[in-house]
Amino acid sequence: MSSALPFLAGFCCLTAAFIIIFVRLIRGPTLADRILALDTMGVLCVAIIAAFAAYTGFFLYTDIAIALALVGFLSTVAFARYLLSRSSK
């Protein structure tokens, strides 16, 4: 049972990180700060899903984590393009 203790501590750290990044998402003064916070939330979701897979032993979840990493990158690129096109108008 003590072998599960590092995973639980990791879950605690990741949950605290999620709460902190949510504060930045609400408070962020500019649009770029909010895009940065959303991107970081996506990456944190990847980390949480991977930690869940390691904790429970359902290793199919790692595939979901990798797919989420791919899609999250695309969303960040789309947001950056939107920011660029909005500024050049």
Add this chain to the structure above:
Amino acid sequence: MIVLAGLFVLVGSIFCLLATIGILRFPDLYTRLHAATKVGPLGAGLVLLGAGIASGDLLIFVRCLVGLLFLILVSPVSAHLLARAALKSGAVPSSIASINDYDDSP
């Protein structure tokens, strides 16, 4: 093996926590980007590697390794795109920053 996996997951989670504290406390978008780029390859990458080690299966481990490589490849690209878009849209760097290599560009 499970001890090594737990160590990887724990170190990756601690990196995620420290990087988000940096995102909360840094004064500027560009310094915040410097902290946010650590979440991808170091934080989530180490947790993915820990999951791959915990599985004990070579196929799953290789899959997690490919995911880590993708994160290393993609994280600087997205950070560069976001910083460039922010600079073009007029986000000024903090007054602490003393060097701006981008001004007076043709």
